[in-house]
Amino acid sequence: MRLTRYFLPVLRENPAEAQIVSHRLMLRAGMIKQNAAGIYSWLPLGFKVLRKLENIVHEEQVRAGHIPMLMPTLQSADLWRESGRYDAYGPEMLRIRDRQDRDMLYGPTNEEMITDIFRSHVGSYKDLPLTLYHIQWKFRDEMRPRFGVMRGREFFMKDGYNFDLTKEDALHAYNRHLVSYLRTYERMGLQAIPMRADSGPIGGDDTHEFLVLAETGESEVFYDSAVTDLTFGDREIDYDSVEQCAAIMEEFTTKYARTDETHDPALFDQIPEARRRTARGIEVGQIFYFGTKYSDAMGATVQGPDGKPTPVHMGSHGIGVSRLVGAIIEASHDDKGIIWPEGVTPYHCGIVNLKQGDAEADAACDALYQSLTALGLEPLYDDRDERAGGKFATMDLIGLPWRITVGPRGLKNGVVELTSRRTGDSQELPPEEAVKKIAEIYGDMHSSEHVQMMGTRSFHTYI
Amino acid sequence: MRLTRYFLPVLRENPAEAQIVSHRLMLRAGMIKQNAAGIYSWLPLGFKVLRKLENIVHEEQVRAGHIPMLMPTLQSADLWRESGRYDAYGPEMLRIRDRQDRDMLYGPTNEEMITDIFRSHVGSYKDLPLTLYHIQWKFRDEMRPRFGVMRGREFFMKDGYNFDLTKEDALHAYNRHLVSYLRTYERMGLQAIPMRADSGPIGGDDTHEFLVLAETGESEVFYDSAVTDLTFGDREIDYDSVEQCAAIMEEFTTKYARTDETHDPALFDQIPEARRRTARGIEVGQIFYFGTKYSDAMGATVQGPDGKPTPVHMGSHGIGVSRLVGAIIEASHDDKGIIWPEGVTPYHCGIVNLKQGDAEADAACDALYQSLTALGLEPLYDDRDERAGGKFATMDLIGLPWRITVGPRGLKNGVVELTSRRTGDSQELPPEEAVKKIAEIYGDMHSSEHVQMMGTRSFHTYI
Structure with missing residues (x-):
């Protein structure tokens, strides 16, 4: 993308209404615009990140064998009356009356609707296990x-629902979700720690929240510092394997890590003092097993192997996709702006032309742009007629992980400058070497799972 | 995808509530489920088609230089009061009051919101032209x-908005949209004819609707049969070229083609009688130029080259994405079910195993599945333990364009059967030849635009 053809309304000033760094930087980097309290438009740069996160979530859910679908935003109140949650839910539920005077609501979650879909279409234990998500x-x-x-009030979320014949099967689904979530967050460059949590209005006993450590987090968290040494890495997982999923569950949840809701000071004190940590965390996901709560209330049964109607065991599992954009920024920024992890960056690298209009510099930038694009990478080329300082400030603010700087002086020596946004380190090298280096960085990232998944090598997210 | 791991709740019976064939077939093929009047869940197969259409629209919009973003579903009533449409809009607007007693609405369209975004961030004619869409x-x-x-009531739509300094520039944007729409519909296997139409509540003089001819269409249309001979084909278009876009506009809109709203019997009678056609059409898109209607009302001006504030010229342009799923089925089905055009099919081909459990047949199906997947294609393998008749009926109903049938008898002779859903023609050939043939069919389709666009060859839509 050439900046002169893009819509990137960066702000010079810090917006007064923004109390935390991610909100401030998203406004300043031209990623979002508030339309009403807690309701935002995603401007092009913000939308591109949101879409990348959405794609990562889809890829990892499909990899785990979960099936994508899409439920509507508005729901009939009737289903919620069946489960008993219509009256139980507080004023946070947006209630709507349509022109026929029917009670509707803007869905805050979809347990009732998915249970209704399930009971309408699934009749036999042979159709289980089944996990649907949207x-x-x-x-x-x-x-x-x-x-x-x-x-925000209007937010973008992945929610998935498993249907299983037995509690044991449902707990495998629970573990499988935990594994897929660990992998999802790591691809986004985040460490999200599963912590034992409270189930709230969803119900059920078993639940873990995934928290990203950040000073601005809404939850106080307590953990054994050893949990932050755990990484998922490149493991090959057979999601059908009960043992493999259970082993990862155990590995990632045995060490103490809890939110203040479930914190147990006596247990905490058993951790060696040097490893005891108190911090703040941002919740970016949660998994639940709640057994037959909804299937009992709504009559979602299947014919079991014994021929008798059996209520299905369920769980639900959520990832806050729009919230993750903020969480990633909270976890990865400096005083100049955002620092995107490579896995979610809206553009793979920036190109800064120090002397727009100089025939040689323009040609070199065009050639870089072509080479990167031909490799399936997406550069953002600042081709505006503006001073170098302004161009650098914009690039630092929007946080692309890599920047290639092109100027007449370097070109005389046959080199451009490649700079890491994270470390600030620069190196001079011939343009074709810079392209090769960037392709390697992203190629390594994508080489394993991405290619396997896609059957081909592609960095693109279509938009 | 293996059918035993999928969620494809096909119905044997014709649902009583469905009055037209697309509704009936979408219900029977397990693509949608109604949750409330005019509000649907998109079950996995339906969602996959919807997502394919969404991706095609994105690709063609980005190709035309239009910039993707995302506005929220709920809007504040205030903006609509500014434009005067809050009171003017009838009971079709869903009005909502939030817990703070603020007037909100579920957006039926976004002229006001995009104009507000524009006026907040764009100040100079130098930032034009600009086209944003979501x-x-x-x-x-x-x-x-x-x-x-x-x-339906809740529907998925692409709407785009152009901002230009002059009427002339805005008319180029209008033509550019027409070109991109022609290309979009053709990729979906549809012939959508641009017809002079009425602007309705959006306002403005210049507007064309795109109509797909179908018996069940809601509009009566009148046209010169010569318009149906026009195809967009493989043309290379420079979307910046005013001349190229104008020429295509002229080519596709000069011959008589109008809806009943703008029908002119005197003009119609001038067409040679043998070419006069009256038919019904389904509206799948519309483009508008409405000048400064919203920019005047909402103060969306830029500093012109003369330094003076100048209201921008605008247009809006819509494609009904969810409605298109129905329109494609209306245009492409037979009495056995849907016939998906290759460009939008949810799976590229079906694999039917005539004798599930037979070691040789199972192995041959697995090998086909692997080969197709390795090429980046997505097969749907009916691996259920069911009779051949039931498997064929399901495949015919869900309408995958190609089917490979594998059975012990054919395997003895080293062949499988490749069948076209559209023609019903079958041929026997070795499995590797069948794979090659299918790869060629889709490869040719994707070879030009798709690869150019993506920088790589990929058939996948991620989910």
Whole structure:
């Protein structure tokens, strides 16, 4: 993309309304614009990141064998009356009356609707196990929406639902979700720690929240520092393997890590003192097993192997996709702006032309742009007629991990400059070497799972 | 995808509520489920088609130089009061009051919001031309929702908005959209004819609707049969070229083609009688030029070259993405079920195992599945333990364009059967030849635009 043809309305000033760094940087980098309290438009740069996260979530869910579909944003109140949650849910549920005077609501979650779909279409234990999920806009009418997309009212969320014949099968689904979530967050450059949590209005006993450590987190968390040494890495997982999933569950949840809701000071004190940590965390996902709560209430049974109607065991599993954009920025920025992890960056590298209009510099930038594009990479080329300082400031603010700087002086020596946004380190090298280096960085990232998944090598997310 | 691991709840019976064939077939093929009047869940097969259409629209919009973003579903009433449309819009607008008693609405369209974004961020004619678009769920509280996704209440739509300094520039944007739409529909296997139309509540003089001819269409249309001979084909278009876009506009809109709203019997009678056609059409898109209607009302000006504030010229342009799924089926089906055009099919081919459990047949199906997947194609393998008749009926119903049938008798002679859903023609050939043939069919389709666009060869839509 050439900046002169893009829509990137960066702000010079810090917006007064933004209390936390991700909100401030998303506004300043031209990623979002508030349309009403807690309701945002995703401007092109923000939308591109959101879409990348959505694609990563889809890829990892499909890899785990979960099936994508899409439920609508508006729901009939009737289903919620069946489960008993219509009256139980507080004023955070946005209630709507349509022109026929029917009670509707903007879905905050979809347990009722998916259970209704299940009971309408599935009749036999032979059709189990089944996990359906969707990524859809939801609404929670927060009293005080704030922190930008971190606590918005209209938010984008993946929610998935497993249906199993037995508790044992459902707990495998629970573990499988935990594994797929660990992998998802790592691809986004995040460490999200599963912590034992409270189930709240969803119900059920077993639940883990995934928290990203950040000073601005809404939850106080307590953990054994050994949990932060765990990484998922490049493991090959057979998601059908009960043993493999259980082993990873155990590895990642045995060490102490809890939110303040479930914190147990006596247990915490058993950790060697040097490893005891108290910090703040941002919740970016949660998994639940709640057994037959909804299937009992709504009559979602299957014919079991014994021929008798058996209520299915269920769980639900969520990832806050729009909130993750904020969480990633909270976890990865400096005083100049955002620092995108390679896995989610909206553009793979920036190209800064120090002397726009100089025939040689323009030609070199065009050639770089072509070479990168031909490799399937997406550069963002700052081709504006502006001073170098302004171009650098914009690139630092929007946080692309790599920048190639092109100027007449370097070109005389046959070199351009390649700079890491994270470390600030620069090196001079011939343009074709810079291209090769960037292709390697992203190629390594994509070489394993991505290619396997796609059957081909592609960096693109279509838009 | 293996059918035993999928969720494809096909119905044997014709659902009583479905009055038109696309609604009936979408229900029977397990593509959608109604959750409330005019509100549907997209079950896995339906969602996969919807997502393919969304990706095609994105690709063609990006190709034309239009910039993707995303606006929220809910809007504040205030903006609509500014434009005067809050009161003007009838009961089809779903009005909502939030917990703070603020007037909100579920957006039926986004002229006001995009104009607000524009005026907040763009100040100079130097930032023009600019075209922003999004693909988002919208709501129209129809009195009598019907015909499935063809006239639903919650619907998925691409709407784009151009901002230009002059009427002349805006008319180029209009033509550019027409070109990109022609290309979009053709990739979906549709002939959508641009017809002079009425602008309705959007306003403006210049507008064309795109109509797909179908018996069940809601509009009566009148046209010169010569328009149906026009095809866009493989043309290379420079979307910046005013002349090229104008020439295509002229080519596709000069011959008589009008809806009943703008029909002129005197003009129609000038067509040679043998070429006069009256038919019905389904509206799948519309483009508008409405000048400064919204920029005047909402103060969206830029500093012109003369330094003076100048209201921008605008247009808006829509494609009904969810409605298109129905329109494609209306245009492409037979009495056995859907016939997907190759460009939008949810799976590239089906594999039917005539004798599940037979070691040789199972192995041959697995090998076919692997080979197709390795080429980046997505097969749907019916690996259920069911009779051949049931498997064929399901494949015919869900309409994959190609089917490979594998059975012990053919394998003895080293062949499988490759069948076209459209023609019903079958041929016997070795499995590797069948794979090659299918790869060629889709490879040719993708070879030009797709690869250019993606920088690589990929058939996948990620989910």
